[in-house]
Amino acid sequence: MITYQRDRDISSSSNSSSSILSIRPSFSDYTFCGVNEANYYPSFYPFVGQTWTPTNFNLTSTIAQPCEYDNMLSAGKQTKAKRRRVASVAQRRAANVRERKRMYNLNEAFDQLREIVPIFAYEKKLSRIETLRLAIMYIAFMTQIINGKTVDTASLSAKKALEEWLNDPQNSLAVDQRLFMETSYSLDTDSSCSL
DNA sequence: TAGGCCATCTGGTCCT
């Protein structure tokens, strides 16, 4: 009997002699069940903390079948005939690496955006959603300037938008209201401002 | 301790 848990749990666990193994069994575990690498089917999450057996993973042949959990997930959904892509261990790992790289690039773009939007007295690092919302308002503010509105008028609209935003019950963000006031103040007083 | 934010894994879908 083998019990699985996530890789992350393993790395944070100090007890290396534990009988708890990785949720991703070694290749030998698959071959033990008669599954070859080409038919690797990586759906083990439902069995975290549970005793793993070929029965509850529905491994009754040499080919891994979708487990009950996947059937539960797809139940109730209007599904057309789906293409089941069978990924090898190497393909799945490569996809994970690509996904990490994709998210890294996304975060790099967020960092660049954080450097552009004016935050002034805001000492805390903006979250991604804060960055996006601030950028939206900043663009709206600058658009008004470009369209000939005075800084005062544009700043008034920006302040109004900011107040609406802050008063939005859905918005739990506690942003200092000085953000946009200081933006307009900076435009007013700093001629070298490159905003 | 609850909630927010984030990283990561994963499978489905779209596109080349």
Place this chain on the structure above:
DNA sequence: AGGACCAGATGGCCTA
């Protein structure tokens, strides 16, 4: 067929 993109799930970390 395979990569990119996306959303759901999950767990860790931090803060109020």
